[in-house]
Amino acid sequence: MPRLPAPLTLPQDRPEPRALRRRRRRETATAWAFVSPAVVVILGLSVLPVIWSLLLSFQADDLVTPSRWVGLDNYHALRQDPNFHQAVRNTVLYTVLYVPLSIAIGLALALALNRRIRFVGLYRTLFFIPFVISATAQGVLFSFILDPEFGAANSLLHRLGISPQGFLTDPSQALGVLVAITLWSGTGLCTVIYLAALQDVDHSLVEAARLDGAGRPQILRHVTLPALTPVTVFLLLWQTIQSLQVFDLVYVTTKGGPLGSTTVIVYFIWEQAFKEFTAGYGAAAAYVLALALLVVAVVLRVARRERAPRTKAAAS
């Protein structure tokens, strides 16, 4: 490559860069001082553990004595462990039930609330309140309400002439009951987010559709729902991630029982690592879960990107 002659003005600029460089160095020092607490905590308790976990998953470790390298044995064992299979099945079933229901009910409630009637604020508050209550408090409350002997639910059923139910103590009902409890506490989030998004839907589009003779269902189908697609994709991702990671509610209500019918993946990980003290095995299970979460996130990212042009076309 031919080199350009050096510009003659260069010597004049000399004094500038030194002051600038000093200033920039000071700026860098200040910036590093500002970010260092965040960097220390995040590197030390996030990046380092991710690598450590990976190493642990190739080891046999009981959290006390030095660990032993076992290669892929933990992963092979997971593939053959019927308890892990059951945990995966339970988690998937829980997710498949909870995510679509919470989003559908949340959307329905938001559409019902998105009109000029009285008490909208009160309704919104009532639907949302359970969301701020901890899973522990929910679990303790519902263990009581659904207690087969002393609970209010069976008392109510008794008055209606229906035979008492086992609820959380019945292996065929427990997982469904957990889904119902989470719907009670988690639907309000979807409602509130949809409600905020509905306020952003372009009114002129709705007006135009109405002038073109579209009825309410057609406006919903062709204008409102396409405009809400990005929010729906976000909620799909968020709710799926949350439900694949469900733990607290299970720990408080059923401890994975009865007969393993509510053992979910995170409960399995916790049990392996902190009850059975097979931390390497637990870490391997955690890596399987993390991989599943990553797949969900990537699939939805791609879906969103492919959906985007279509919603733009609908808007134009």
Place this chain on the structure above:
Amino acid sequence: MTATTTGTAQVHSRPAAAPAARRRPRMPFSAWHLLLAPLAALFAVPLVWLVLSSLMSNAEINRFPPALWPSGIDFGGYGYVLGNAMFPRWLLNSAIVSAVAVTSNLVFGVLGGYAFARMRFAGSRVLLVLMLATMAVPFQLTMIPTFLVMKKLGLIDTLGALIVPALVTPFAVFLLRQFFLSLPRELEEAAWIDGCSRLRVIFSIVLPLARPALATVAVLTFLTTWNDLTWPLIAINHDTQYTLQLGLTTFQGQHHTKWSAVMAGNVLTVLPVLTAFLFAQKAFIRSVTSSGLKG
């Protein structure tokens, strides 16, 4: 609410009058209430029942079939929980952990977020990408090594083990960075040219404008630390170091026949969050929707 609260009374009265005028023409009764009211009641019933059962006597609660409405108000459950058990201690522990977590997330979140938004420094790109990546890491992946780190630091079984991992989250740094980026640079440049230090600029110019973002960070940090059970369950063994959530579930396990006391403890556990929610409802709802809509 935006940060424009510096107005005089005159300025204040105008936006207050507008919604009142809009509300004035009474809306006719809508058929939608017939659907919405029972649904809203369904959402409220478990919470009403929580409060009612905490006020029942133990004899009443253990009758068969159980009473659905208390015959009289009985504070026995609250007396038991506050007197015999360790609830006050757990309440204090939870308050300490949450208060420290909220404060430090605000301080370190503002400093880190500001540096990433406004300052050019070596390594900022790499750090930012790394930080964004850690936001996607599920807690289950890090909890076993975090336990080992805390053990090495000698913090297991102390509140320190609960506080240190919560000191600053990538979420707080990132959210504040995004907010600072949305502020016009010119606001700071004048002070900057006058020779104010970075800290001075942050405190006197940036922070007063950042109230909504600060509220979001505070609300979400408080909710997650106060409500967490998984990490305290792993890091704490001794009951003097329990948080409320961990204490409540253990208490339920040990006293499952004393339902009125368990429910009284449950009320104490949710009361701080509920009170905060009712007082700052707008901030709560804005926090969750803003993270949702921009996500």
